[in-house]
Amino acid sequence: MASDTAETETLLQGSIIAVSDTPSSTDESPATKALKKTARDQFYTDIKMTNETKSWEATCKICKSKIRGTKGVTSNYNRHAKDFHPSEYESWQEQLHSRYSTIHPRQVELQKSIVENLIIEFGLPLSLIERSGFITFMYNVDPKFSTISRRTLTRTIFPHLYTKMLHGLKSFYSMATFISLTLDLWTDRRQRVFFALTGHSIINSEFKSYVLSFQPIYGKNRAPVLLDTYEACISSFSIRGKLVRLITDSASNNIAAFSGLIIPGFECYFQRDDDDELYSDWYNDGEQTESDDAKIDNNVPLDVQDVVKQFLDPIAVDDESFRLPCYAHSIQLVIKDGLKVSTCVEPSLKKISKIAKLSHSSTAVKERLENIQVCVPNANKTRWNSQYDMVGTVIDYQMLNEFVSLLTLFAEATTTTHAQHVPSISIVAPSILAIYQDLLLERANVKHASSLCGCLLEPLLSRFGVNAPLGTSENDNPMLSPIAQTQLLSASAAASPITPK
Template identity: 65%
Template sequence: MLKAISSFSIRGKLVRLITDSASNNIAAFSGLIIPGFECYFQRDDDDELYSDWYNDGEQTESDDAKIDNNVPLDVQDVVKQFLDSIAIDDESFRLPCYAHSIQLAINDGLKGSTCVQPSLEKISKIAKLSHSSIAVAERLENIQVCVPNPNKTRWNSQYDMVVAVIGIQPSALNDILIQAQHRELCLKSLDYQMLNEFVSLSTLFAEATTTTQAQKTPSVSIVASSILAIYQDLLLERANVKHASSLCECLLESLLSRFGGMLEQMLLVIDISEKKKKKNFYDLFKDPVFLVVPFLDGRFRLNWISSSSLLEQVQEELSSKIQQLVLEQCILIEQVNAPLGTTENDNPILSPTAQTQPLSASAATSPITPKRKYLFTNIVKETKKPKSDPFSYIKDEIFKYLNDENADDMVLLKPSNIYPTLSKLAMKFLSIPATSAPVERVFSQSGFLFR
């Protein structure tokens, strides 16, 4: 990849490289299975071909053995050396795959779902029965119900299956199970309570997993807003859940261990020990790009902050911080795009006046030079010329954009002279994909074709 970047001279066009650590990319895993769903996949070994990106890079001995048996050592060394070189040489250039990180947070969090496991096992067996019994499938079809097939490597497909089953009218579902002589699978009131709490805790994770893989709209702009929403939702759920409290705590701890750095950038106080931080995620998600990009998406701007449950003071400070970050990035992009023949006097960003203005002001008030006296100070003040702001046109753009009612996500990418500087910034940052999942899926499918 480094040779390709050099050959095509595109290093200056790359904004961020979305990839994960070497061990995450090399390892082949059996997938992420929600506890209680093991029985559904007992004889479904073909799904192992699809496993690609659901581990945290902290290998167990059995996992290492799988790698050694499936991937030649020389290939492992080459890939590992390449990915490690990216991480070491330019860590700020690399960002983790967001969908991958969400999956890993769910994977750790589900370790606390033992309280819901008996109810999930019932769901798993009901789903398997609906896919293996013609009689049950026909009865479900008669009431216009279709239970989706789950996949080992897509945890949200298993989540969708749970939602589909508990969405069936309880009396109708129990009648079908009794007729099929599977009375032991009938869901009781307690089962529904536990399953509803499981769904409530998982629903935003599932939505983020799906939404972040959008291909026709910017995806990286949803990262910060979705993490804030998930975090605040888990805090709210922690006070309300009765049966799945351990699952809620595990999900919250797992979320903070990876995305706590991003939440810190949102001016939140995160209570987590250094030992629990996943450094290969925690620090990388501190990248300010995650705060800048939502501003450039017409769907979000600063609305995702004002609609949150953050304290009003935090909302104001965070909004000001983001606007300052956007201003700085606009100034930087204007400086980079300045014509080569432009002199310092022609470019307000590079002009000595703009650069030394604060220095001149401090010299005027120096105690060494006595302040001159005036009789009519009010008249003198009125005749003073206001200091020129070389970046006022950018600030005007930002103000106008914030008051624009157009909620199109591509508003800054459409041909227009209204936001010339913001459009350049949007072209740069909205091109960043939040996840490498679509690309990995293409490679997986091409692999099947070559077989």
């Protein structure tokens, strides 16, 4: 109870400080006010502390009598309430130590907040609700709250939420007229294969996307299992007649597509030195593979690739246009094809990768960079644009400037397609045309990276078939950035010169 009075101490010597601003003339009963956790706050008002005499004075809310005591001693608070107002004191004690029922609004509110905000939203472990620190925290929040058990969480609350969510999904897809699906299949660090199916639709002029299925795929012969899982999901939501497109990663696994997508010269960045174990947590950040996985990366993705191909063959046998390749995947394959052939910028990139690796592996170098407020971005083996961002921080040389200039729109298109709640189909054609025309303009200006420019043009034409002239509608597309719009306008002017009659 000594901590109750510690809050009222002041640094101003000899002054009298009014702790409570509640008027002494109040006629409200303690039972009608909010429940307080201490007798001082529950039964007294006009609390004043005198630092010179080290004493305090307070007015009882019930009988209006003055109660005095020594600073740091709170027994007088409790003694007066017990002796002169026993019924009110006992009622307060009962309320203070009582618990909410399972259907009490406050109990339901706190329980819902724990489940939805802490466990589901933040991804905290289920064991959180049984830890002593969390139980103490919730008691401080509200002593009357009854902590839920893990058994109740897993057997009652989660199944109820899942059923409610499933009902909401079925209601949503019943309202949709046309639905597009995106299918993805990948392996985790333990080489377990997972299947995900997401549905996309526009309802009331609002773009919506929800996951229909996310589950592991077991067994050696995975193609039939994948097909059965797909068919079961489609039948469960009764959307077979509403499907218009199925977007996949070009019949390949994400890891198979991106694990080799390393900018030439950055190989040494992802190679471990003898002392790299000290920085293993940094190297694993954002990656989907471990050092042990490298031994079997060449086998599992190929197996998964065959599974996806066998799965897609019977689905698209009647309508080849039903399945479309993923735009983000295809544009990264263009980068991969171009960088695999071109070697003009590799020496400069090797120097950058070594400098970047040193900045992330040496504590001394990292501290010096922080002192001058310089940050070198992390490069991710599975995302080429993270390596592009790293090069973008070192653009002091013309060679690297040309490299960054050639890949600027590629990086922008890759980033834009990752945006949430945006129908990315509207940016595909304009962005491809902008990239194509930008490469044509760059080809006439670059001096050191001309081979890279040509190596990017060739796979862009082969993968996307860019052979149509520019129209006028793409130039005003609101989804494009000012950079892309400028490139389109410049390209249009260059492609259609005005000739006098």
